[in-house]
Amino acid sequence: MSSSPKVLVAGATGLLGGRIVRALLDQGVPVRALVRPGTGAEKKNSLTALRTGGLEVAEGDITDPVERLAEAVGDATTVISAVQGGPDVIVDGQANLARAAEKAGARRFVPSDFAFDLTKLDDGDNFMIDWRRQAAAALAGSGLEVVSVLNGAFYEVMIGFMGLIDWERGTLSHWGDPDQPLDLTSVADTAAYTAAVALDPAATGTLRFAGEVVSMRGFHEAVQRGSGRTLRLLHLGTADDLRAEIARRAALTSNPFDYVALQYQWCMVSGKATFDSLDNARYPQITPQPLADFVRAATVAP
Numbered sequence: 001m002s003s004s005p006k007v008l009v010a011g012a013t014g015l016l017g018g019r020i021v022r023a024l025l026d027q028g029v030p031v032r033a034l035v036r037p038g039t040g041a042e043k044k045n046s047l048t049a050l051r052t053g054g055l056e057v058a059e060g061d062i063t064d065p066v067e068r069l070a071e072a073v074g075d076a077t078t079v080i081s082a083v084q085g086g087p088d089v090i091v092d093g094q095a096n097l098a099r100a101a102e103k104a105g106a107r108r109f110v111p112s113d114f115a116f117d118l119t120k121l122d123d124g125d126n127f128m129i130d131w132r133r134q135a136a137a138a139l140a141g142s143g144l145e146v147v148s149v150l151n152g153a154f155y156e157v158m159i160g161f162m163g164l165i166d167w168e169r170g171t172l173s174h175w176g177d178p179d180q181p182l183d184l185t186s187v188a189d190t191a192a193y194t195a196a197v198a199l200d201p202a203a204t205g206t207l208r209f210a211g212e213v214v215s216m217r218g219f220h221e222a223v224q225r226g227s228g229r230t231l232r233l234l235h236l237g238t239a240d241d242l243r244a245e246i247a248r249r250a251a252l253t254s255n256p257f258d259y260v261a262l263q264y265q266w267c268m269v270s271g272k273a274t275f276d277s278l279d280n281a282r283y284p285q286i287t288p289q290p291l292a293d294f295v296r297a298a299t300v301a302p
Contacts (some may be wrong), residue, residue, distance in 0.1 A: 004027075004028060004029040004030060004199070005029075005030075005076075005077040005078060006029075006030040006031070006032060006074075006075055006076045006077060006078075007024055007029055007030070007031050007032070007076055007077075007078045007079075007080060007198055008031075008032045008033075008034060008058075008072075008073050008074075008076035008078070008079045008080070008101075008106075009021050009024075009031060009032070009033050009034065009079075009080045009082060010034040010062055010079065010080070010081045010082065010083050010097060011034075011081060011082035011083035011084065011112065012033035012034065012035065012047065012082070013033075013035060013047065014082055014083075014084060015156075015187055016082045016114065016187050016190060016191060017033075017080075017082035017083075018047075018050075019187055019188055019190075019191030020080055020082055020191045020194050020195055021033055021047075021050055021055060022050065022191070023191045023192050023194070023195035024195045024198065024199075025050060025054060025055060027195065027199065029195075029199065030054060030056070031054070031055050031056065032055075032056040032057070032058050032072075032073075032074065032076055033047060033050075033055055033056070033057050033058070034058055034059075034060050034062070034072055034073075035047070035057050035058070035059055035060075036059070036060070036061045037059050037060075037061070058072040058074070059072070060072035061093075062081075062083060062089065062093040062094065062096055062097040063088070063089075063092070063093050063096060064096075064100075066096065066099045066100045066103055067100075067103070069096065069097065069100035070100040070101075070103040070104040071104075072100075073100055073101050073103075073104035073106055074104060075104075075105075076101075076104070076106055077105075077106055077107050077108065078106060078107065078108040078109075078110070078198050079097065079098075079101040079106050079108070079109050079110070079144075080110040080194065080198055081094050081097060081109070081110065081111050081112040082112055082114070082194075083112050084112070086131070087131045087134070090112065090128075090131040090132060090134075090135050091131050091134045091135045091138060094111055094112065094135045094138070094139065095135065095138040095139065095142075097109075098138075098139050098142045098144055098146075099142070101144060102142055102143050102144055106144065107144065107145060108144060108145045108146075108147060108198070109139065109142070109144040109145070109146050109147070110146075110147050110148070110149060110194060110197065110198060111132070111135055111136065111139060111146060111148060112132070112135075113132050113136075113148045113149060113150055114149060114150070114151055114190060114194075115129060115132065115150060115151070115152075115153075115273075116150065116152050116153060116183060116267055116268060116273035116274070116275070117150060117208065117273045117274065117275055117276075118132055118133055118136075118150070118273070119206060120272055120273055121133070121267060121272060121273055125263065125266070125267055125272065125273075126260070126263040126264060126266075126267055127256050127260065127263065128260055128263075129267070136148070145204065147197055147203050147204060147205065147206075147207065148205070148206040148207070149190070149193060149194045149197055149207055149209070150206060150207070150208045150209070150275070151183070151185040151189075151190040151193065151208075151209050151210065151211075152182065152183025152184050152185055152209075152210050152268075152275065153182065153183065153184050153185075153264070153268060154184075154185065154186065154187055154190065155184055155185065155186045155187075155211065155289075155291060155294045155295075156186070156187055156298075157264075158184060158219065159223065159295065159298065161261060162261055162264065162265060163261055165223065165231065167229070170229070170230065170231055170232060171231055171232045171233075171234045172219075172220050172223060172231040172232070172233055172234065173234040173235075173236050174216040174220075174233070174234070174235060174236065174265075174269065175235075175236045175237055175238070175239060175241065175242040175265055175266070175269050176216070176238060176239040176242065176265075176269030176270065177215075177216075177238075177239070177269065178215055178216045178217040178220075178233070178235065179215045179216075179217060180215055180216065180268075180269055180270075180271050180274075181213050181214070181215055181271075181274055182213065182214055182215065182216065182219065182268050182269075182274070183208075183210040183213055183268075183274060183275050183278075184210060184211055184212050184213070184214065184219070184291060185209060185210050185211035185212075185288065186211055186288070186289050186294050188289065189209075189211050189286065189288045189289060190209070192283075192286045193207075193209045193280075193283060193286060196282075196283040196285075196286060200282075200283075203282075207279045207282070208275045208277065208278055208279055209278060209279055209280055209288075210275065210278055210280065210288075211288035211289060211290070211291065211294075212288070212290060212291045213275075213278075214291065216233075216269070217233070219291070220233045222290075222291040222292040222295065223291075223292075223295050225292040225295075225296075226291070226292040226293065226294065226295025226296040226298075227295050227296070239266060239269050239270040239271075242262060242265060242266050242269065242270075243266055243270075245262060246259050246262050246263060246266060249262070
């Protein structure tokens, strides 16, 4: 029987949440997963194999009444939130989960930040990051020790959601200075660092990790090495040009998700959300996967 304190993970059926659960279980840590009632069979099945490793499953939603949610938290001393969604989840839901965690007697809370340096951004730079900043303000009023894990941009997002790579045209497009440093980390390594933070009683405040710090030029080279493909590096304009493009698109649509990928890119290529220092050395047992190796292992090219 493990003597480690129990950890509750909300968002455990998601890509990052599931990896966090696995990283904790692999270290013999007792974990409880908060799973929403009505969660699809496919997502529930993703936890089946983890149950053999000692995973407990508690049904509940982070928007449940505090008393009911506190029962789901139970004897967990640390709560990790890996939820995704709109402000009802990221702001209101996480604040509600924190209240429940406090009521249940938990001591620490790791919010669903997992981004570049949101502490350096201003309202309006990225509307999804605004929600996380609002959540941070709400959590600051709790009686919990809040520890934030930041990882830059996920490798997975950089080769997918961002829309930088066009395999058919053979291009990798970017805005801004091609030599501006970018903080990048895989989902798996972010989960490993999150688990390490959760198990580190001395971890406090905001901790910043990166699998690699590369420029867009270095990103281009790593993608080419990993994929075995030659891609033309296509410069779309300066960081100021990108800001103007975001404003132009915002004027044409009422749906901010139409340009949120560009907002993420601006936060990075402008250098505004770049990490000033890294905390990787705090956990030397973790060796992050190189970007080129990740690309090589991923099915990203046709």
